Amino acid sequence: MSAQPFRLPAGGRIDRSRPLAFRFDGKPYTGFAGDSLAAALLANGVRLVGRSFKYHRPRGIFSAGPEEPNALVRLRREARAEPNTRATMIELFDGLEAESQNRWPSLGFDLGATASLFAPLLPAGFYYKTFMAPRRGWMFYERFIRAAAGMGRAAEAPDPDHYEKRHAHCDVLVVGGGPAGLAAALAAGRTGARVLLVEERAELGGALRREAAAISDAPAAEWLAATLAELASLSEVRLLRRATAFGYYDHNLVAVLERVADHLPEPPPHRARQVLWQVRAPQVVLATGAIERPLVFAGNDRPQVMLASAARAYLNEFAVAPGTRAVVFTNNDSAYATALDLRRVGIRVTAVVDPREGSGGDLPRRAREAGIECRFGHAVLAARGRSRVSAVEVASLGTAGHEHGDNLDCDLLCVSGGWSPTLHLHCQSGGRPEWNEALAAFVPGRSKQAERSAGAAAGAFALVDCIAGGLRAGAEAAQAAGFGTGVAPPAPDWPRESAAPLRPLWSVPARRWLKSFVDLQDDVTAGDIGLAAREGFVSVEHLKRYTTLGMGTDQGKTSNVNGLALLAEKRGEAIPAVGVTTFRPPYTPVAIGSFAGRETGRHFEPIRRTAMHEWHESAGAAWIEAGLWLRPSCYPRSGESEREAIRREAVAVRQGVGLVDVSTLGKIDIAGPDAAAFLDRVYANIFSNLPVGRARYGLMLREDGIVFDDGTTSRLAEQRFLMTTTTANAVRVMQHLEFLLQTVWPELRVAATSVTEQWAAMALAGPKSRDVLARAAEGVDVSDAGLPHMGVRDGRIAGVPVRIFRISFSGERAYEINVPADWGLRVWTALLDAGRESGIVPYGMEAMGILRIEKGHVAGAELDGTTTAADLGLGRLVAMKKPDFIGRHMLARPALADPRRPRLVGFVPVDGATRLRAGAQIVADSRVPPPVPMIGRITSAADSPTLGHPIALGFLEAGASRHGETLHALFPLADQWVPVRVVDPVFYDRAGERLHG
Amino acid sequence: MLLIPCPFCGPRDQIEFTYGGDATLTRPDPATASEEAWAAYVYLRDNPKGPHSEYWHHHAGCRAWIKVRRDTLTHEISASAAATAPLAGEAGKP
């Protein structure tokens, strides 16, 4: 165990009784429960943590929060590895392993750092100006640029953890568990409103946990304890920790990521690693706090340059000394608290450097009283040192950039450029921030959604103001949601420290060869911003895109305002005139897996199963997905290939009898006095003259005249029809019918109800099908007289009621049997039993496909959304004598009426043997160079076992008149070229005699 | 994420609905409409930047087609009604 040399002997909120072992870059260290990884690294004296994106400069720990731009590590190993993880937000756990990124071969000696040598050649946007030769040269240069860019290395195996999503509802959502958020939750919770408070960190309390003044101040500590106790007692208040509100979407939907198990080596059994909460809240209180801004000066990126508030957090929350000799550089009063805290634990504070001419605030006064040297009117010109700060150069602000200043030795430089309220969610909700001159910061503007900001997020930085503002916001939000009177409970009556105004200082002039960083993560310097402005990239979005300012994983949390201010300076305009860039969700990066939740693997989409699914499974079916359904494609027997099985099944249907599950076809009950009239308007052909007990093929068009769907629809009673649809369009057809009934023809008295789920359906097909049916069915005459082609009858099979439709897709005599679904398997097996002596064979989609191609029936490949009834050879069905039906009125348009349109034809190979492939293009002359005119295409192809040669369906320009012609089916992707003869699309039993055979 | 006020079920999450497009379109009278009128009905849209009357189908809910007035710039919803009823401030279909 190492000694944690920088751990303070006392204090902090860590649990010293629980030491935790961890490794960084392979080296073992120890920390304590309650540490962040960053805190534990600092306690162990680790200062160099990573390398920067572009120049590979050494970087350390800059912050103590989600804004961290520098200390990004690869956390965990192998499949659980997480690149680009902010060390400041990782809760230490026993056995934690992390490694540094963007360096090779090691963090201390990184060859990539040679980029610094070329830095003069690599200003913002350098890549736009070079790498243009030769013509494909970029592909060469790019390889090196890509290898050098990027940050962490992704895990190479699937994520072993799972994620979940949940919907949540409350009356008031409070984002942030600091003093303002807790106060808001309290005020809202007391009204009885349902309150959800989400806090990004493991513990509630916010600044009250990190500010020495607050911690030692008994009233504040008591207030926190009492508030937490009361919140716990309110049954409708829920406090969610380790939960980041990262996105504010329309209609007050806030997305929250709860890190359930990231503080553990791995998630407990059955628990998700992370849960994405989709919180719908009528009212939202944003108590998201504020982020301290850095100052821009030369070398401000070196390890041990740290935000002043972060240093305070390490001292007070984690009992870690971030250095031994410190300089504080600040333009406002708040960082004097850091100086005092450093001094209190015995760290030498060489000086506080402050560009202001003085400050009458309480904190600077106390610092002076404590004997800390305050250099007013001064600035840090440069931080020196290599892999960490060793000294800073300080000069009077008036001489900066011209003369050398004093060198002050130090190993820690705390900086504060003021505070920026955390406005991300406010902006995402549609709010436009406003510039506040006194704070030199953007504050929330007018709300566009039902949200209000409180505390530091609203620009109120004093503790009592935060609490009072939170109470007020909570009470008002509750009232707006219908609870309470809107009157805030009284706020504590504590004295407020006086603070002097800050002095905006956007950058300290630096010598030209030194780099002053604005965006630490993306290595954007003050010089880059100047260059962008000179070249005319003066809109904030241009600046962002040209320099990549704010485009890193921290989304510019510490750089945006400084960057804008520098741009404003270059433009000679006020900051509000320059505007702000758009804050895009998420607030902090979110694991992609959490957006998917449980919808991975088998739950990516549900699988729909028919009532006979398990039978198919046990019969060894190979599956094919159709919509969400799984359907058997074929049933290979042992030792049989799928191709052989398909062929055997098709032959069995042609020669004997087969049984196929067709439950997935859409079935719609259409009933009411106007049902027939409705069908006449929905279908291109006529249904009103269909007798009861009969079925008819129906063709449905879109309003633009193109074929939409087809299926067989039966008249079960005078006012009742059963419509069937294709599997693929079942949902769309139902929606279409409902649209027509509810919006276009609401006067029609018709109810349409999907009954797809109610009925299992199977087709019994083949010359022996009637024999089988006769053996199985009771109470129905299955003779041709009793049940003619396209007849519909009720009967019973295996003791349960069935409906029998004599319809055929295969061209053979066939019966479709519908049965209430819970009895589907019963009837299926009864038919198989009854068919045993006839050699019945179950068959799948592939055999069905062969059979329908042989018969020239069109299916999905032909109904592709571009074909008309005439294209499909079904023009005779279109009943133009009807005054109206969907699709009627646009059929005569020139493009649809063009006789040269591709029409359905059959193709056979001229040699009678070469297989044809769907996707082949038909050309008249295969010898012309591209572009080769394509006059047709093959849509469906089969190796017909019945005919003994390959066949195909397809479309051909003016095809109906070209039967007998020889053309070419080209499949250049496979270098195939097959001479084909154009034939009638019905290859088998053109007279339709088999239907009755 | 939109919260769509179904006139039958109350406010419901967008994921329960399917979008149905411009609700101001009226299918032309089949007896009298010109080809141009049909082409306009099928193809042309006002596509306003601002309040937009549109159909939504509460497919996972009550299966009603409803009308919603939603601002296409802000996504704010100012009214909803059954498909055959007028939206607040709009004349009903004849």
Next chain:
Amino acid sequence: MVERRSALEGAARPGDFGTPAAGGPGVILGERRSLAIVQVAALGERDAAVRGGIAAGCGVAPAAEASRAARGGGTAVLWSGPGRWLVVAAEQPGSDLAARLEAALATAPAVVTDLGHARTVLRVSGPSARDLLAKGCPLDLHLRTFPVDACAHSLLGHAGTLIHAVDAVPSFDLYLARSYARSAWEWIEESAAEYGCRVVAPADLTGSG
């Protein structure tokens, strides 16, 4: 009556699994079987006659408001959309609910459709039932907004479902499309494991229909 084969045959096995809380399983899960489910759809706006017919046909009048169920004598009438109700009762030999409703509504402007085999009905109960459903259902199922006998069509993950609040335990009946039932069941099992889940046999389901 010939026995029906549930879509969950073989999937729903009684027993405990997952990580129960100290007080026992957070979720109790079972399938309600042998239900007659009949949809009544009113044609047009005048549905008073239809409501009367439903009451005459099954003994329970539909609730006056939308999104509410009415129950009595083992029969429930669930609102399922404007002018549409689902009538649910245990199947009884020799008594066909659909036929009774057909008869009672013979002169009313209504369409009766049998959906008895179209739905798989699950009962989800227990202290964590709401948390479980919240993982897949966008409805606010809090007692304030979804009291006993509230009912609504919504989603559970990808599956459409009609949810009926049966009691304040809380218990919910979920009416799922039969073809989705198996996937939904697997989803529920996985999602319930963290609360501890007890699967009970259909006969062991308690509570009113």
Next chain:
Amino acid sequence: MARYSIFSLARHALRHHEDWPRAWRDPQPKPAYDVVIVGGGGHGLATAYYLAKNHGISNVAVLEKGWLGGGNTGRNTTIVRSNYLLPANARFYEHSLKLWEGLSRELNYNVMFSQRGVLNLAHSDAQMDAYARRGNAMRLNGIDAVLLDRDGVRDMVPQLDFSAAARFPIRGGLLQPRGGTARHDAVAWGFARAADARGVDIIQNCEVTGILREGDRVTGVETTRGTIRAGKIGLAVAGHTGHVAAMAGLRLPIESHLLQAAVSEPLKPLLDTVVTSGAAHVYVSQSDKGELVFGGDLDFYNSYAQRGNLPAIASFTTALIALFPGFGRLRLMRHWGGVMDMTMDGSPIIGKTPLRNFYIDGGWCYGGFKATPGSGWVFAHTIANDAPHPLNEAFSLERFASGHVIDERGAGPVPGAH
């Protein structure tokens, strides 16, 4: 125009990059121009550039309401390809792709066109057939296309889920090796700089608020910077075509829809090719910076808001993980939305309008970025000659009424469905 090169970079480095000139001027609008192009995105700037270069018309203003490239040029997923089925699309996009191949040198601006291939995954036999049809058509049109089987896909993209349990089994894919990605902002800036050098006035922060008409002619535009007269007006404001055309009294077969996309945190190289899956509704590539760039379907409702909602994000992230189970732990860093003109057949409109000197380039659906140089080329031709180029003849506004739609997917007149 100061030429950009490694030598100029080195020269300027010695002077600390302190005297680089502006990339383009910032002129005041003149009272009148021969041609006014509305819209300072890639298409408008390319049109202006080719008007000047190919047709000698340089008294041209490009009016941009915000900042250059601030429309969809600034928020797309940078994919360039010409893998189309229908002849009109195939020929047009192939012309555009050929222009891309020489664009950096043409503009003296590195647009980082990276031909790392575009792979469409097939998950079923039916999809293999559909891709075969498309690939065969491409080859017969003279466009590169390769049909990969499962092993071929595995060699290219081993990170895909090839397990037996994969929800989307990989059957194969259609690869266009010459497809790839380009740096989106650079395209706008490169065209702006090159057009400016040829005398085109690029006027930012100049929103068109009205279009002046006399009979069946347009005469100019009202803008936030005053009235500007124009001999001809070309509209290139994809996303807002319907909105701006309405100022001239036109109704179009266009709806504005929202398309979202996202990037992951920057990562070391892990994906070499652009991978798309029509069935899974997702596409993904990796940028030079290391971010995975991915997106999917529309939000499916009319919108001009450049912000979308979670269901669309959830849908494409879920699909991404179904294809790449290893990506679940990576973090999404940023997501955003753009406004797309969705036409009634999924193909663009480039051509003349019922107003005699008013031209439209819009309706780009998902595909506007890759068309940038090609559309500039043919749109400039259309404006200069008052007649379409052979490559955009089929993309006329009249095709809807006549039925000559260019509907690659057969989705019909439902704009959100394409």
